[in-house]
Amino acid sequence: MNAFFSYLVHGISVGCGFALVASGIIIVYRVTRVVNLAQGMFSVVAGFAAATLLGVGLPHGFAELAAIATAALVGFLTGVVAIAKPGTNPQASLIATLGVGVFAYAIEVLTWGDQPRSFSGLTGAYDLWGIDVPKQYLLITLVTLVVFGALEAFFERTYAGKALSACASNPYAARLQGIGVVRMGLYGFALGGALGGVAGVLLTPVQPISYDSDVSLFVNGFASAILAGLKRPVLGLLGGLVLGIAESMVAGYAKASYQSSLALLLTLAILIAQAARREALHAVEE
């Protein structure tokens, strides 16, 4: 029984990480209609940056925030490449984000080398009702909840958030209202960058990252986003938790190497079922 709870705890915190990546994907998609293949890369950059800043002597907290800011900047730049040129259709933008991700590999290896890196987060664990809960896991979960609460408030309550949502629902009408769609798109990318950054600084102490960690982060994040229907960022939290817990159970009870295939197959099944239903109804894809 203890094993079950420890898998559960692990799954929840991993799921929170997925959820953060997922929310970045969802926000960028909602605002720009582009799936950002470079989303995982934001987390990697933030993780590396935090490791470097901590190594240089910056205290905890400051280093992480600086790393998140860096990730937000990288997100903004990704957005510039992907959408700033007028006339770029979503397919071209998708490939452009792929290109940015590959370019980022080059920069990352140049700056930080090709070996995995980590840094220590909160060490030690609490004993909750007989289960060992590492403190870093608690931190991840708490921060994720706070971030999602803030996202929900931002999108529902603030004008800026509603403007972003407007661009997502109807770019044409948004433009008529004087909302600069490209500018909003860039803000969306920057926000996606920041969210990826949060995931990166939270997860790196638990799981060393290297320049190619972005693929699995993206895959899991996108899977969570799909489970959430690519609509409201908040649903990404649910999707991430479901996926994280499922993967943890598979890793614990079956074979660890099957967990990524699980995520992929699950996502594909849902995507195909959704698309098949849509085709059957002859609905125009939004």
Next chain:
Amino acid sequence: MAAATLLDESALSVYVLLALTASVTVGVTLLMGHAGQVSLGHGAFYAAGAYAAGLLAKHGFPSWIALLVAPVAAAGIAAVVGIPLLVLRGHHLAFATLAMHLIFLSLISELSITGGDVGLQAIPPLGFAGVTLSSVRSYAFLSAGALVLVVALARNLLVSRPGRALRALSSSEVAAASSGVAVGHYKLAVFALSAGFAGLAGGIYAFYMGYLSPGSFPVMLSIEYIVMAAVGGLGKVSGAVAGSALVFLLVHGLSRISTLSGMPGTAPIILSYAVYAVLLVSAVLFLPGGLVAFVLARWERPGARSERAAPVSEAKPGDPANEGVTSKHGSFS
């Protein structure tokens, strides 16, 4: 082909890999340029062909049979996988093909029959009628031959009736469907055909290298094909060959420079990633007709604006502003 006779030994090994890569890229460019589908997973079909050939050869089948089975196996997998997969479009399909590649890698790493992480070793060399191909030069001829075959098939496809249907698909699926084109069938057919090209190349690769492992087929491989197809101009068969040559030689040349003494050990990776990225982004944002077409047009008519219809159509289902039907062709009977 002439190059295969003329080049010296060291250049030949580059030639072989280049010809094999170009064969796969022809398939990818057909898929992306004409059937309008982004495939982030074609490396998996290359791997499938390679493993199919390798497995059969190691289990005692005559090597030339194994080689013939390779493209069939890859195309077969594509046909089966494509039925559910091709329901998806745009970024969903892109993700699905990426997922397919990853799942395939996971499978071959796990199954003991494929040798797991270590892979297949000591694949017997290719041979038939008592002749064994063992020199690099012979593989150069073989891979060049495969490329010629692939290009011929692709060209034939495009000028045929199914080819016109394909080009209609790339302009507008809605228009094509309303003209009676069985959209689903054609998409599946191109998917399977392009997988077959990749499988053939993979089969030759298996015999050429003599060993296979999951590490030979990373996701980056699929991305390389996309870069080469984009550089050459999506949908253009000659562009696929030219784009492959350009990118491959550029990256190869850079890695030669970067392995000179004095350069850090990670220099080859850095340079190759940077080159792929810059080429991909420039091609996709600025030159949808492909870098190659751009250069050629400038060459022939200096100063004149080249007019190339962008093969990656804008009438994508995800674009509500573009629901207008655009048909660039005559009748589809």
